[in-house]
Amino acid sequence: AQKVTQAQTEISVVEKEDVTLDCVYETRDTTYYLFWYKQPPSGELVFLIRRNSFDEQNEISGRYSWNFQKSTSSFNFTITASQVVDSAVYFCALSETSGTYKYIFGTGTRLKVLA
């Protein structure tokens, strides 16, 4: 069965530190999609990235970068030089391509960036 594990419940860092949020997934599908969403204190879910299972290239977007490793079923998210505005709950999600296209979410990692 499909599953997403975010083992880090809460992480606290000091501003300007780098931080990596871990995501491990399980699926039997060969084609699937992985996502990261940010949930700031205001509560909305903000889309950050979508990656398909055939694209293992790492991606960088400003201070954000993502490392997808199929061999370890991981899709980790790194924030470089963290800022207070990065404080939020971050969710990793998996969408398969057989059956439904619902998202399976991890339990989220709460990131606190201290000034």
Added chain:
Amino acid sequence: DSGVTQTPKHLITATGQRVTLRCSPRSGDLSVYWYQQSLDQGLQFLIQYYNGEERAKGNILERFSAQQFPDLHSELNLSSLELGDSALYFCASSPSGRADTQYFGPGTRLTVL
């Protein structure tokens, strides 16, 4: 702003009551999804509609129902409410409903007293 709108933003009601949550998808999106976020269950998929038809069902209780109208807006009806139904309810939309990126609305926070 994702382009998905949800009303109301907050809803406070009593046990046993019935409420309706409303969602308008992004312009051009045909598929709507409903999710429930609670402290004990996390983010759970409830149901998906595509162009007016139910496409997939998740952990949706029998007391809950949904529909998508011809103008593509969707409503989630929750009846015989219990304290445990208190949660944040999200609507998301996507163009085709097939492995697209889902864009989420701001959510409706339901409190059952």
